[in-house]
Amino acid sequence: MIEPALYDGEASEGTRRSRASHKAILQAAAEVVRERGYFGASIEEIAARAGTGKQTIYRWWRAKPYLCLELYGLLVPATALEVDSGSLRGDYEAILRRLLKFYRTTPAAALLSGLIAESQSDPALAEAFQRRIVGQRRHLLIDPLARARERGEIDEAFDQALAADLFTAAVWHRLLLGSARAEKRFVAGLLETLFGERS
Amino acid sequence: MIEPALYDGEASEGTRRSRASHKAILQAAAEVVRERGYFGASIEEIAARAGTGKQTIYRWWRAKPYLCLELYGLLVPATALEVDSGSLRGDYEAILRRLLKFYRTTPAAALLSGLIAESQSDPALAEAFQRRIVGQRRHLLIDPLARARERGEIDEAFDQALAADLFTAAVWHRLLLGSARAEKRFVAGLLETLFGERS
Amino acid sequence: MIEPALYDGEASEGTRRSRASHKAILQAAAEVVRERGYFGASIEEIAARAGTGKQTIYRWWRAKPYLCLELYGLLVPATALEVDSGSLRGDYEAILRRLLKFYRTTPAAALLSGLIAESQSDPALAEAFQRRIVGQRRHLLIDPLARARERGEIDEAFDQALAADLFTAAVWHRLLLGSARAEKRFVAGLLETLFGERS
Amino acid sequence: MIEPALYDGEASEGTRRSRASHKAILQAAAEVVRERGYFGASIEEIAARAGTGKQTIYRWWRAKPYLCLELYGLLVPATALEVDSGSLRGDYEAILRRLLKFYRTTPAAALLSGLIAESQSDPALAEAFQRRIVGQRRHLLIDPLARARERGEIDEAFDQALAADLFTAAVWHRLLLGSARAEKRFVAGLLETLFGERS
DNA sequence: CAATAAACGAGACGGTACGTCCCGTCTTCAG
DNA sequence: CTGAAGACGGGACGTACCGTCTCGTTTATTG
Structure with missing residues (x-):
């Protein structure tokens, strides 16, 4: 709420x-x-x-989008993305699979695109969307990166925030535009592009 | 039309x-x-x-989204993205700057998010959107990659389609979610992530 | 036309x-x-x-009502009402039966009521309706009365025009309001009222 | 209503x-x-x-005609036609003059013709029109006739319902077709025809 | 016997109104 | 004294026709 x-x-x-x-x-x-x-x-x-x-x-x-914003928040239990597999690649693979399953089984795609669209002409909604959906999401994506930094898997120069954003962008793009690209290849390709050739 | x-x-x-x-x-x-x-x-x-x-x-x-689809198509003159700077990095830098300017100066963001949202519950629209917007876009993004392949800048293993999709995803994500990230850093970071540290 | x-x-x-x-x-x-x-x-x-x-x-x-006016005129062949049975009562009985049959078998009722309604706010139409429908009708109804006058069935004091109008009024009223009154009784009653007890 | x-x-x-x-x-x-x-x-x-x-x-x-039906009903206050002058001729003269004034001063003619026309192709409306307009009207016209019967002015053989219908028919015909016949002559002639030579 | 000019079928056009759906607000009454 | 039920003023929907206006096409004198 x-x-x-x-x-x-x-x-x-x-x-x-x-x-x-x-x-x-x-x-x-x-x-x-x-x-x-x-x-x-x-x-x-x-x-x-x-x-x-x-x-x-x-x-x-206040109106439909705000109800939907809360609804969206409830569809993703906060813990759903918290994983700690011991490796960066492992964490992200797990997150990715969970996300894809989440979107397959809930009306989240409809909500997401609707909220993004309404945000274009409602700054207050855009702000709330940022704070409650995007912000929270970014945190969850940055945690594994922070752990990887501690483990030395990535170095200081690695732009964690950018990686998290690109990850979200890729997932949402795939979700909302229904690219026909096979899932397995998508997962592997995305991770390789973000984190390097092999791992 | x-x-x-x-x-x-x-x-x-x-x-x-x-x-x-x-x-x-x-x-x-x-x-x-x-x-x-x-x-x-x-x-x-x-x-x-x-x-x-x-x-x-x-x-x-047929309805508002179809009118908007045509309108969107007309806002981007097909030639706007065609560049040939001689290097992959140069091509994409040019494309990226033109895109960002395009979205700053036209109502394309509003159209784009609306169309994506409506596509979620209208398969015919989704199909038309894919064919007329996404497909065309992908072509334009793949051309520079193909030239780079010929020049030997990237090798056979490089997943061109994935790179093009990730590029579009990143741009649209930034556009629709208005990330506050500074433009210069976004441009550099995105290209580095996609094509490597320097090129 | x-x-x-x-x-x-x-x-x-x-x-x-x-x-x-x-x-x-x-x-x-x-x-x-x-x-x-x-x-x-x-x-x-x-x-x-x-x-x-x-x-x-x-x-x-000029418009629908004028087309309908012509159509109405064509539905009643002018000769349909011309009878000469030798007696006033006989003439009117014949006319009445023919009229009732005419309205049962043509869309004349719909036309008639529509034209009357449109005439209320279109004086030119009202005038045309008077001239082409009412006027012609009145003539046909007055002919038998004139013959009856010559035969001495009715006298000078009898208001022929009024009788013709009342006759038309009664028939149209019955037609448009679908009074449940049995036809036989209607015919007899109307004629008695207009022309006297027996004749 | x-x-x-x-x-x-x-x-x-x-x-x-x-x-x-x-x-x-x-x-x-x-x-x-x-x-x-x-x-x-x-x-x-x-x-x-x-x-x-x-x-x-x-x-x-349900639709315009039903609104107009209620409107028509409200234009004629139920009491407007209730008179008791002591004689049949007197009652009807009073009613007739009131009716003619009523139609001169209200949009009743437009309503009436419209309702009759729409009734031709809407049986439910026709039924409502009968019940709410024609039926009520008939009652008011039959009351004076019943009193006249009691007074012995008319006998058992006189068809009261027919007289009431013919009266209404004549008035509406005159109203909707705007016969140019002078009002005084119309009143006298109609009453004579219905109720006899002199009174 | 073309030339030509009107009437033709087709149907797009700028409009008006239809009757429906839903908005967000306001009012009533049952629990 | 909350909250379901739902009427309200309002705005837009997508459709049906209006009467006008091009479009080519046909047709039947007229030059």
Whole structure:
């Protein structure tokens, strides 16, 4: 969630946000986005499916993209990318395989492209997207690089941030443009290009 | 245009497409997308600004994304990326700088993200996007690589298609996510990663 | 037709109106009005069904109601109402039965109500409707009354024009409002009211 | 209204119909029909003038004719035709004069002809028109006849329903076809024909 | 017997309105 | 006193036709 929402029982005065509604809305949103895509998903249908009023959605999220932003965040459990195989190549191979599986099994692609598109004309959304999705992602990608640096696998001159960005770029490009390139070759080729010929 | 439209005075039966309207619509679309972004652009406003009826738009394009696809294609004159500096690094540096300028000066970013987003739930659009934008782009990126191969700058093992894709991925990622990374460093870093330390 | 159109071969310079098209248009109009009603009938469909261009319709009729006016006129062959049974009651009984049958078997009701409705806001149409439909009708209804006057069945004081109008009013009212009143009783009752108890 | 609509504050679940909008729509419809006639009146303009969304009209009326049906009903206050002068002739003279004034001062003629025309191809509308306009009208016309029967002015053999229908037919015919017949003569002649020579 | 000029079929054009969907806000009432 | 239900003003959708306007093509005198 964008702001650290207060739940029933967490705080003092008045009634607090209903955990049940919150969950039902996100679940309904996930379903509807999966079925109709990002554009096809309407607040109206999400509310109906969640069994809530529209107002309950607008009370907690400014608009569809912000709901989707939270939804996207929930689809990737933070731990999913944390690996420590002992080698840089091993870490990234694991991350890559998990990511590709993640995108195959969730409506994340639809969400991602929709959010990127809406960000083009909504700076606030762009900022939130950066902070909550891109930033977090970069951290997870830089951790293995930092460990590799400690192990001496890469040296000081290696631009870690650039590598992380290029990795994300490649994965998202593949995801959103559905390149027909065989997966195995893609994985190997990408890693070789980023980290060197063999490993 | 998607199909080689017939204009006034060209052969065949019946009435012909109006060159003037066609042009006015694309021009209006460019304006409106620039001002309001991809989503904010409505067929209604484009028609009004072009001084045409809505039906004239729907007669020639299936829907907004298809109009935008054609518009995107027209924004990049095919020749804009054709360079031959004599070296691989030189070619790509030139291409990269032209691309970055292109995206700074046209509504291409808004179009691009919108088209990618809509492609997620419209396979026909995805296919058209691949064929008309991605495919064409790939060709232009592979030409310099082929010349470099002939000159012996890169060897047979170098995966040209992968390099071209990664290049596009990096550029679009930077474009759509507005990474704050300084341009100079981005250019150098990307080329180094793709083609090696110095070249 | 509203103006005495010139047909092929009738007159001097240039090309002349095509008899075949004229007929095909009226025929198509009759069909379409029968199938879709007065409002549902579009010039576009009439043209398509007649196998003509729309312009050919607009060349000869100002608009749909004028086409329908001519069509209505053609549905009632002028002779259909001319009877001379020897008695006033007999004449009107015959006329009435023919009219009721006429309306049962042609799209005249749809045309009539549509024309009356459009006449409310188009004085020129109202005038044409009066002259070409109402006027002609009145004549045919007054002829039997004039003969009855000569025979002495009715006297000078009898308001022939009023009777004719009331007769038309009653028939159209029945036609357009579909009163459930049994036909036999309607016929007898109307004639009794207009011309007296027995006759 | 066609169905006994629920207003704010009336019983039952959910949100209620807005009295203000309902009234504003009917008022706007009356204006627009008066200005542009039945066909010229568009839902779009009515909504704009009423200051409502189009959907608010479509939510409560199936289509233009149904809105007009309600409007027509409101133009004739039910009491307008209730008279009791003590004589049949007196009652009908009063009714006739009121009707003629009513049609002179309201857009009723445009509505009436439009509704009749649309009824030709919409049986549900025809039924509603019968029930809500014709039926009610017939009642009001039969009351004076029933009183006359009690007073002995007319006998059992007099077909009251037929007389009422012929009266309506004559009035509407005159109204919609704008016969130039002088009003005084029309009134006298019609009543004489229906009820006898003198009174 | 061409030349020519109108009428023709076809259908694109600038428009208006349709009836629908959904937006984000506002109001009502049941729990 | 929250929250589902849903009406509201509004904007855009994509479609149907309007009546006008080219387009070639046919056709039937006229020079």
